[in-house]
Amino acid sequence: MMKSLAAAKMSSSVYPFTSREEVKRRNARAVKAFDLQRLEIRSLKYSNFDDNGGDVLAVVTFDQESDRGCACDGAPWPDVQIRMSRDKLLSLGSSKIAGMFDDRRQRLYRRRWGSKSLPPGIEYILDFTPPSEGAELADLTAALWLPRMVKLWFLAGHYEPNEVLAIGPDPTGFQTRPLANMAVGAVLALGHDDICKAPNCPLDFSYWEVQTVPGIVGDDSPSSQSAPRHIPDFRKVDDYCRIRHRAAVMRVLHAINGKDLLLNSATRMWTVAQVAIYLEVPNVVVGPVTQWLLAEPNTKFMEICPEKAYQLALALRIPGVLIHTFKIMVNENAIDLATTNPSPRLPPVTWAQRRRDDYGDFPSDAIEYASRAMVERMSANLAMLRADDVFERLPVKIGEWEKMRHLGALIEQFPACDLKSAYNALSEATIAAFHGLVGRTLEFRLPDNYFGDLLRYQRTHYVPESELLDLADLYKKLEATQRSLTPFFWESLRRADVIVAFGSSFYNGKTLSMLATEFKDLLWEARDILKLSGHHMDMDMYTFQNTVMFDHTKFFAQLMSAVKVLCLDILHPKTDELSELSGLRYVLSDHLLLTLDEKEMNYLPLWAGGLDDGSGGVFQDAIPPAEMGPSEPGPGYHTGYTIASETDTETMGYASTTTPSDLGFGGLDIGDTSTVRSMDAEQSASSGLPRNRVIAAPSVSSETFSADYAEYADAMFLVPAHHQAHGQALASYVENYGDHDAASQITESATMTATDMEDGSSEEAQGDEDMEFFFEDDMDLSDDGSSTLDGFEDASDDSATLS
Structure with missing residues (x-):
C-alpha cells in the first residue's frame, strides 16, 4: 500500500497512516483543524434546504465537469440548492445579484430548471454556477488565479522559525514579539484544496501536523534538484480549479445566509474573497478575511506577500491591513527609486531579496506617489545633514552655535585679523567634522552579532537558504540616498558619540579642541573691541566665558541631543495615529524604514486615514x-x-x-x-x-x-x-x-x-x-x-x- 510523504516520515507508526489518538497526544490543534474541516465540508454538501426561509432557490451545479473531484471526506461534490431570501440578497447592494432577478434572466434560469416542480414558496431561481466559457469566465479565471505565495502558504503551518524572533531587536531577553517564533496554526494554514489529493486523508491526521521545512519557499530553487523535496504532490494545487471556484461560491452563499465561514488555508481565503468581490458582496466576507490576516503569527503573510494583502485590503476596505502593507511596499520601492539610474520597472526582488508580486493597475498608483515622496523627504534630510548650514536647520536649536553665529556677525565687521581667522577655522572645522561623521555613518556596516542573526532568520522565511545573501553585503551595495531610506543609517547616527567623533577630528593639523582654545584666547584679548557691540569691560573671565565665548564642549552635547531628536523623529515618530489604527506588529521587517510622514500617508483612501477621495486630487499639485x-x-x-x-x-x-x-x-x-x-x-x-x-x-x-x-x-x-x-x-x-x-x-x-x-x-x-x-x-x-x-x-x- 502506497504511503503518503508525511506518513513515511513517521517511522514509529506501524500503520500506513497516523491515527487520531497518536496525533492528539502531540498536537491537539491538528485534530481540531481536521474536525473543523470535516464539519465544514459536511455542512456544504448536505445542508438542510429548509434551514433558511426564503423565496429564492440558489443553484450551484457541478454536472458540467466530467470529474467532479473528491473533498477530504472522499466523496465527490454534489449539485447544491440553497434557499435564500430575495430581500436579503437585494439589500446587499450588488448590481450583479440584482440583475439576476431580471425577467429575461429568470426565464433563462427556469428553462435550465426544466419541467421539475419548484419547492413550495420559491418564486425565483438564481443560478450561481460559474460560466463554462466566454469573456466572463476569462475574467473570473484571472481573478481566482492563485498567487504563488498563496499556494505556498501551507508551509507556514510547518515552518518553525528560530527563537530569536520572539525576542525581537532587543537582545535583553524581554519577549516583545510573542508567537513570532511559532508556526502558523493548522486551523489557519493547513486546510486542503477542495479537490483533495492526499492519500488516506479521512484517516491520516499527519497532514495537519507541523513538519520540518526549510522555509515558506518553493521547490524551484537551484539547489532543490539535489535536496529532498519539501512540498508533497497533493499540495501542488492547480492555479485555477473549477471545483474550488464552485465550492467558494457555495461558501459565499452560506455566509450570506448567516452561516459561519471557515477559512483554514490561504487558497480558500483568496478564492472566497475574489468570489465575493466579483459578486459585489465584499461585506459578507470582510470579517473572516480580516480575522485570517490579523491572526498572529499569520500576520507574516502581509510582510512576505504585501502586494496581495494590499490588493485584498483595497477591495474589501480593511484599513489596518492596507496601512500595514502600504508602508512595506512604499519603503521597498523608494529604495529602488532612489538609485542614480532607476530602472523603468522595479526589479523582481527587493533589495533584501523578497520576491515581489503584482498588486494591480491603477490610474494613479498611491504606492508609487508615496515612494517618490519618501525619496524626496529622505533625500532632503540627507542633503540637510551634508549642508554647511546644518546646525541651523536641525529640529532642535543649538544654543552654542547660535552664540557662535552672533560672534561671527560681530567679528565680520572688522578687518582681517587673527581673531577672524581663528573664527573661520573653528567654524569650518566644526562643520567639516560633522560632515565626516555623517560620511562615516553612511559607510556603517551592519553588525554580525545578535541583530545580524535576527535579520537573517527573518529573511529565511521567504528566501531559500541556497540563495540567501548576507544583508550586510546587500546594504553595502546601496547608494547614500538609498541607505538613508533604511533604519540602519539613522540608528547608527543616533548612537554615534559626537564628542568622541569631534575630538578625533583634525583640521589643518589641529584638533577641534585646539582650535576652540585658540579662538577663546583671541576672543578674550579682543574684549575691548567687543565692548563696542554692547559688552562690558568689567565682566570677569567666568561670566565672559558663559555669556560671550563659544563653549565647544557644550556645543557637542547640544549637537548630540539635536541629532538624536532628528533620528528618533524619523525612526519612531511621537505621534503615529495611523500605526495605532492598524494595531499590527511587524515581525519580519526590521530592515525597513516604516515611518512614513503625513504627505506620504495622504495618498491612502479616506477610509484608511488618507486624503484620496477618489477624485484624483490628492495626486495633483495644488x-x-x-x-x-x-x-x-x-x-x-x-x-x-x-x-x-x-x-x-x-x-x-x-x-x-x-x-x-x-x-x-x-x-x-x-x-x-x-x-x-x-x-x-x-x-x-x-x-x-x-x-x-x-x-x-x-x-x-x-x-x-x-x-x-x-x-x-x-x-x-x-x-x-x-x-x-x-x-x-x-x-x-x-x-x-x-x-x-x-x-x-x-x-x-x-x-x-x-x-x-x-x-x-x-x-x-x-x-x-x-x-x-x-x-x-x-x-x-x-x-x-x-x-x-x-x-x-x-x-x-x-x-x-x-x-
Whole structure:
C-alpha cells in the first residue's frame, strides 16, 4: 500500500497512516483543524434546504465537469440548492445579484430548471454556477488565479522559525514579539484544496501536523534538484480549479445566509474573497478575511506577500491591513527609486531579496506617489545633514552655535585679523567634522552579532537558504540616498558619540579642541573691541566665558541631543495615529524604514486615514494662486486672458448660451492649434489672431439683449472691478477709441466666420494681430458691483496663456 510523504516520515507508526489518538497526544490543534474541516465540508454538501426561509432557490451545479473531484471526506461534490431570501440578497447592494432577478434572466434560469416542480414558496431561481466559457469566465479565471505565495502558504503551518524572533531587536531577553517564533496554526494554514489529493486523508491526521521545512519557499530553487523535496504532490494545487471556484461560491452563499465561514488555508481565503468581490458582496466576507490576516503569527503573510494583502485590503476596505502593507511596499520601492539610474520597472526582488508580486493597475498608483515622496523627504534630510548650514536647520536649536553665529556677525565687521581667522577655522572645522561623521555613518556596516542573526532568520522565511545573501553585503551595495531610506543609517547616527567623533577630528593639523582654545584666547584679548557691540569691560573671565565665548564642549552635547531628536523623529515618530489604527506588529521587517510622514500617508483612501477621495486630487499639485482670483466658487480658476469678440448669431444659427463656467478653459490645449475644444473658438476665430486663442462672446447676443440695445451698451461700459480683466480691457478700449460705435466697428472687423476663413479673407486682417489694450494710470478701477462681465478675461498680448 502506497504511503503518503508525511506518513513515511513517521517511522514509529506501524500503520500506513497516523491515527487520531497518536496525533492528539502531540498536537491537539491538528485534530481540531481536521474536525473543523470535516464539519465544514459536511455542512456544504448536505445542508438542510429548509434551514433558511426564503423565496429564492440558489443553484450551484457541478454536472458540467466530467470529474467532479473528491473533498477530504472522499466523496465527490454534489449539485447544491440553497434557499435564500430575495430581500436579503437585494439589500446587499450588488448590481450583479440584482440583475439576476431580471425577467429575461429568470426565464433563462427556469428553462435550465426544466419541467421539475419548484419547492413550495420559491418564486425565483438564481443560478450561481460559474460560466463554462466566454469573456466572463476569462475574467473570473484571472481573478481566482492563485498567487504563488498563496499556494505556498501551507508551509507556514510547518515552518518553525528560530527563537530569536520572539525576542525581537532587543537582545535583553524581554519577549516583545510573542508567537513570532511559532508556526502558523493548522486551523489557519493547513486546510486542503477542495479537490483533495492526499492519500488516506479521512484517516491520516499527519497532514495537519507541523513538519520540518526549510522555509515558506518553493521547490524551484537551484539547489532543490539535489535536496529532498519539501512540498508533497497533493499540495501542488492547480492555479485555477473549477471545483474550488464552485465550492467558494457555495461558501459565499452560506455566509450570506448567516452561516459561519471557515477559512483554514490561504487558497480558500483568496478564492472566497475574489468570489465575493466579483459578486459585489465584499461585506459578507470582510470579517473572516480580516480575522485570517490579523491572526498572529499569520500576520507574516502581509510582510512576505504585501502586494496581495494590499490588493485584498483595497477591495474589501480593511484599513489596518492596507496601512500595514502600504508602508512595506512604499519603503521597498523608494529604495529602488532612489538609485542614480532607476530602472523603468522595479526589479523582481527587493533589495533584501523578497520576491515581489503584482498588486494591480491603477490610474494613479498611491504606492508609487508615496515612494517618490519618501525619496524626496529622505533625500532632503540627507542633503540637510551634508549642508554647511546644518546646525541651523536641525529640529532642535543649538544654543552654542547660535552664540557662535552672533560672534561671527560681530567679528565680520572688522578687518582681517587673527581673531577672524581663528573664527573661520573653528567654524569650518566644526562643520567639516560633522560632515565626516555623517560620511562615516553612511559607510556603517551592519553588525554580525545578535541583530545580524535576527535579520537573517527573518529573511529565511521567504528566501531559500541556497540563495540567501548576507544583508550586510546587500546594504553595502546601496547608494547614500538609498541607505538613508533604511533604519540602519539613522540608528547608527543616533548612537554615534559626537564628542568622541569631534575630538578625533583634525583640521589643518589641529584638533577641534585646539582650535576652540585658540579662538577663546583671541576672543578674550579682543574684549575691548567687543565692548563696542554692547559688552562690558568689567565682566570677569567666568561670566565672559558663559555669556560671550563659544563653549565647544557644550556645543557637542547640544549637537548630540539635536541629532538624536532628528533620528528618533524619523525612526519612531511621537505621534503615529495611523500605526495605532492598524494595531499590527511587524515581525519580519526590521530592515525597513516604516515611518512614513503625513504627505506620504495622504495618498491612502479616506477610509484608511488618507486624503484620496477618489477624485484624483490628492495626486495633483495644488492649484497655484490665480492672478485674477477664482472665476466662480469651487476649482474654476482663470489665470490667463481671453480676447472678447461678438458672436454672429446669424452665422452660428442659434443664440449662444455659453457662460464663463461652460467654457471649460482648464481643458483647452493652448499649445496645439490642431485641436480646439471650444465651439465658439472654432467657429468664430477672429482675423489676425491664432486659432488657439479663445474668442469669447462678452455677453449673450439675442433678440432681447444685443449690441443694438441701449441696455447692452450700458452693461458693456460700466466701470469694472479690479479683478474683472475683461471689463478693464473694454473700459480702456473706450478711452482709446472714444465711443461705442468705434468699439463696435473695430470688434466687427476682428470677427470672422468659419466660411470667411475658408475663402482666405483672413489675410486682410493680419495687421490687427498685435493690437493691445492699454490702461490709463489714472483710470478708476474700483468695483461698484455693477459690472455684468465678471468672469471674462482679456488676452492683450500673444504671450498670454490659459491655465
